[in-house]
Each structure stands twice: as structure tokens, then as C-alpha cells.
Amino acid sequence: MYSRALAYIEWFTPLREPDRSSGLHQLSRSTRRLHRNAAVIHIDEIARPCHLIPRMGQAVDRGWTSANVYESASDFYLNSFIDLDTFCMSAID
Secondary structure, eight states: OOSSOEEEEEOBOOOOOBOTTTOOBEEEBOEETTEEOEEEEEGGGOOOOOOEEEOOOSSOOTTOOTTTHHHHOOEEEEOTTSSHHHHHHHTOO
């Protein structure tokens, strides 16, 4: 039994340049050997949560639902408008 709580996390690539139309930073799932790069860490190692918006492209995949879109999509935007702290941190580039 662990004395500290654990969390399963999936890693993403470093933020890319902001999208021209939305101004939101883009990121993608990180992979290792063609599998998602994930880890189990202590929850006190989590700096902050983030809100990701799936990147839709020109057309939305009709198979995406609110229940599966985060598993199905591979490219995302970091929603810097979700709260004031995130907005201020994303403005520091």
C-alpha cells in the first residue's frame, strides 16, 4: 500500500506556436515506441491541471463524442481562457 496518493498521467509535447486564428497554443500527445507516453506519479508532483480543446480541423470526426473525444483526438489546443492563472501564465512567452 502506498502512503501517498498516485495519479496516472499522459504526457504531451511542448507547446507549439499559437494558432493564427485562435491564438491558442497547440500541443500533441507524446509517444514512445508508437505508444502514448504515460506515467504514474505522486499527486504532489502535479504542478497544475490544464484544459485541452481537441483540434477539429476542417471537419469534425462524426465518431467523436463527449465521452471519447479526448481518447480519439491526438492534437489539442491549450485553453488559456479557462481561468485567470492559466491566462496569465500563457501570456508569459
